[in-house]
Amino acid sequence: MKVTIFDLRETNSLDTAIEEIMKAFKERYKNITFESYNAEETELKNCIGCWSCWWKTPGKCALPDTVAKRYQDYMSSDEVVLLFDTRQGFISAKGKTFLDRMIQLFLPYIHMRNGESGHIKRYEKYPVMNFYLEKDGLKEKEIAVIKNYLARTAYHFQSDGREMVYDADILKFCDLNTEPPTKDDMNSLLTERTPTGKWVIYNGSPRGVQSNSRLLIEQITLGMHEKGISNIEVRDLYQLNHHKAWADDFTSNENNLFVFPLYVHAMPGLVMKFFEQLKPADQKEVHIAYFIQSGFPETSQSYYLKPYLELLTDRLGAKFDGILIKGGVEGIQMKPEKTNQKLFDQMKQLGVTYAQKGIMDIALISEYKKEEQLSKFVQILFTILRPTGLPNFYWDYNLKKNGAFKMRFAKPYIE
Numbered sequence: 534m535k536v537t538i539f540d541l542r543e544t545n546s547l548d549t550a551i552e553e554i555m556k557a558f559k560e561r562y563k564n565i566t567f568e569s570y571n572a573e574e575t576e577l578k579n580c581i582g583c584w585s586c587w588w589k590t591p592g593k594c595a596l597p598d599t600v601a602k603r604y605q606d607y608m609s610s611d612e613v614v615l616l617f618d619t620r621q622g623f624i625s626a627k628g629k630t631f632l633d634r635m636i637q638l639f640l641p642y643i644h645m646r647n648g649e650s651g652h653i654k655r656y657e658k659y660p661v662m663n664f665y666l667e668k669d670g671l672k673e674k675e676i677a678v679i680k681n682y683l684a685r686t687a688y689h690f691q692s693d694g695r696e697m698v699y700d701a702d703i704l705k706f707c708d709l710n711t712e713p714p715t716k717d718d719m720n721s722l723l724t725e726r727t728p729t730g731k732w733v734i735y736n737g738s739p740r741g742v743q744s745n746s747r748l749l750i751e752q753i754t755l756g757m758h759e760k761g762i763s764n765i766e767v768r769d770l771y772q773l774n775h776h777k778a779w780a781d782d783f784t785s786n787e788n789n790l791f792v793f794p795l796y797v798h799a800m801p802g803l804v805m806k807f808f809e810q811l812k813p814a815d816q817k818e819v820h821i822a823y824f825i826q827s828g829f830p831e832t833s834q835s836y837y838l839k840p841y842l843e844l845l846t847d848r849l850g851a852k853f854d855g856i857l858i859k860g861g862v863e864g865i866q867m868k869p870e871k872t873n874q875k876l877f878d879q880m881k882q883l884g885v886t887y888a889q890k891g892i893m894d895i896a897l898i899s900e901y902k903k904e905e906q907l908s909k910f911v912q913i914l915f916t917i918l919r920p921t922g923l924p925n926f927y928w929d930y931n932l933k934k935n936g937a938f939k940m941r942f943a944k945p946y947i948e
């Protein structure tokens with residue numbers, strides 16, 4: 534039996550966690566071999582959303598870093614242990630990026646799983662995922678949100694999930710069960726205001742100016758311009774060299790909107806990298822709103838992130854201006870302008886409301902919430918169409934365009 538330990542914590546030199554993890558496994562199983570990596574040994578670039586691993590080099594990330602060997606060990610393991618730092622009430626950016634980069638281990642194709650969309654396996658089996666969290670400084674609600682997120686992540690990656698926790702100084706294995714996302718909804722408590730000062734919109738897509746998020750931001754700002762708002766700055770978070778200056782400036786701006794795509798049920802790692810650098814508002818008038826967009830058609834995929842963003846706003850001492858969640862956004866750049874007209878009109882209206890009332894558009898929040906789950910009709914239709922290959926058209930088109938169609942089912946980490 535092989536166990537690979539990925540210690541993704543930045544401050545791990547003085548603890549004995551790795552030794553105790555190995556001891557716990559030896560007491561549980563016989564004939565174990567271990568592979569172990571620490572954070573310094575794992576060069577990990579941010580996922581850039583290029584999807585080369587799906588339609589250019591199927592099954593293998595195109596980024597030039599050392600992490601390919603890590604994922605090869607991941608796939609050759611019976612169980613893995615992922616040790617995470619926590620920052621700003623969530624797993625650290627490095628841990629989140631490790632999870633983001635795991636999409637290469639799955640196919641781009643979609644199937645229905647318990648009434649939801651999900652990516653099809655590239656490999657026949659995946660290792661059990663064991664998580665170890667540094668919990669210093671976390672509130673109970675934050676711990677609950679992280680555990681629920683990790684349970685959902687293991688489910689998403691079609692693995693069993695467990696947490697390794699201390700009980701009376703003994704490290705034990707505890708099953709993580711996927712729970713429905715929290716039903717608390719701070720959107721219902723939104724308070725209209727008369728906004729003033731500067732507006733900063735953060736584009737959290739790794740694709741930067743070429744992203745769907747940027748397209749949506751452009752439409753939002755058009756709506757804001759209609760209401761006479763001109764003091765707007767758009768900041769693309771893929772520009773990592775600006776993070777520190779922008780983080781230092783964050784509390785100087787009254788109105789802050791984060792727009793980003795969903796990556797493995799949460800924000801992309803580069804967005805978390807920016808969140809880590811933010812400091813509390815310290816009684817300044819700082820407002821935060823969020824807009825999460827995803828390729829999955831159902832909005833429920835984003836609901837495991839929503840409670841964290843609400844807690845983050847509170848942790849930063851800022852005022853909450855709402856969360857808007859929109860599914861089915863991927864591919865809009867390939868669609869004719871007429872097809873996107875309804876969405877773009879909604880984005881302009883969102884900008885109008887944001888400029889007038891300082892909050893996310895409540896009517897639009899309610900409308901998008903209707904897309905929380907796929908209807909029975911859509912599920913049945915997908916089941917009927919799947920054998921025809923029509924649901925795979927977008928992916929197959931790009932695979933063929935890149936000369937990679939014949940390799941689409943490649944399993945590079947075991948071949």
